[in-house]
Amino acid sequence: MNKARKVRLNFVDDLRQETSPQMSEQITKRMQLAAQIDDALRQRGLTNQEFAFMMGKKPSEVTRWLSGTHNFTTETLWEIERVLKIQILTSSPLKELVLEEQEDLKNFVVNEVQKALTKYLNRKNRVSIIS
Known part of the structure; x- marks a missing residue:
């Protein structure tokens, strides 16, 4: 074992000893929450970038x-539940879905493309009128 790795392992051991049981539980729950969201993305075949688009967020967010370190707001968790059709918060009942997930995603994408196309055509028409 090289010296850097040994120092790093000692550092991790020191952190574990200094972490309170409450903090350790919070870290574990955040990691489990991140894993639950990641599992839902994988099951649906969604990339982080596609999910970010669906959420109206940047991929970096x-x-x-x-990462398992983010402290979510309840509003964000509700939105994730809605978009991924999963239950994260145990107090919120899961609604029955009328449309299949793929159909719902298709409708969302079609709507976003239509908005972008309309915006583009409106700009193009303004440029034509000015010229």
Whole structure:
């Protein structure tokens, strides 16, 4: 074992000893939450970037969520539940879904593309009128 690795392991051991049981439990729960979200993404075949788009967030924020260190707001957790159709907060009942997940995602993407196309065409028309 090289010296750097040995120092690093000693550092990790020191941190474990200094962490209170409450803090340790919080860390564990945050890691489990991140793993639950990551599992849902994998099951649905979604990349972090696709999920970020669906959430209206930057991919870097999703990466932070999945690190296991993020302290979520309840509003964000509710939105994640809605988008991924999973239950994270035990007090919120899971709603029955009318549409299949893939159909729901397709409708979302079609809607976003239509908005972007409309915006583009409106800009193009303004440029034509000015010219």
